[in-house]
Amino acid sequence: MSIRYGLLALLEQGPRYGSQLRAEFESRTGSAWPLNIGQVYTTLGRLERDGLIVPEGGGDAKQQLYAITDSGRDELARWFTQPVDRTHPSRDELAIKLAMAVGTPGLDVAAIIQAQRRHTLAAMQDYTRLKARALAAGPGSSDDIAWLLVLEQLIFTAEAETRWLDHCESRLLRLAAARPPAAEPPAPGPASPATDRPKARGGTSS
Template sequence: MSIRFGLLALLDQGPRYGSQLRAEFESRTGTTWPLNIGQVYTTLGRLERDGLIRPEGGGDAKQQLYAITEEGRRSLVEWFDSPVDRTQPSRDELAIKLAMAVGTPGVNLGEVIQRQRRHTLAAMRDYTRLKADAMNAGSSDADPTSDDVAWLLVLEQLIFYAEAEVRWLDHCEARLVRLAARRAERGERGERAGGPPAAEEPAAESPTRTVARKGASS
């Protein structure tokens, strides 16, 4: 959906070829989300089918100039005026991975979290470096271009997202530590009461003990 309206937004500035749209889309987003040229033409075909754009002039499919229609402009305005729907979140691979790791025998959930944290921190450092480079490049007296500002906005979103992910991973690890501590405390109470020894935890729960030992030694 974002590609569809991204192309419409570019066409609202004037007619363009498919190759131009691809280059300008990637320039605005700093190639964060590279577009396959086939994807561009497929999207243009659907936009034309829906009456949101029209071919301008002659030429074959790959040399065709496209222009936005009035219906396309109304659809674009509606997109800009509407908030992005967060009530139906897209599937997040990391959240699914951690959810599946809980209860899966042989998976050390603590190590999964730590590996992801290292990767996300490295990505955040890269984004921060790119932001510094962009800021330095735009520190001249000349006003920054629209593409410069757009790229900075995208970079900052990636930085904030990475920061939030690291905080969430810290929260997940802390929850595992607390869970392991509660289970250990229940086991000690049972032994003091003269009851049978606490049953061995299933293998799937061993990651919590691993994380607890690491948390205690830090």
């Protein structure tokens, strides 16, 4: 959905070609979420089907100029004014991975958490360096400001993920400590004299 409305927001500023939309979308978001050109044209086709944009002029699909319609502007205005729905969150691969790992025998869940934490911290350091570079360049265009906002969102998300991983590790350690030890099989008792003595063979002695 974000691609759909992102393209509408760019078209609201004036007609664009598909290749222009792709380049401007990536420029605005700092290529944090690179677009496949096929995604762009598929989304444009759906926007046109829904009456939110119209083609302008001639040319084939790859050289077609698109413009937003009044219905498209209304749809875009609703998107900007309505909060992003968090009651139906998108699937998170890391959360699913850990949820599956805790129920899979033989897996070292702590090692999975530690490996993910190292990766997330490294990514956060990369984002922080990019942010410092952006700030050192000083205030620039609206695209520069947009990229800075995206970078900060990525940093905050990585920080939150690191805290959640710490919480998961602590919870698993507490649960492991509270789990009662596995019952050991009872030790064999002393052998009964009647059963322990080997049976005599043959008849009685005279």
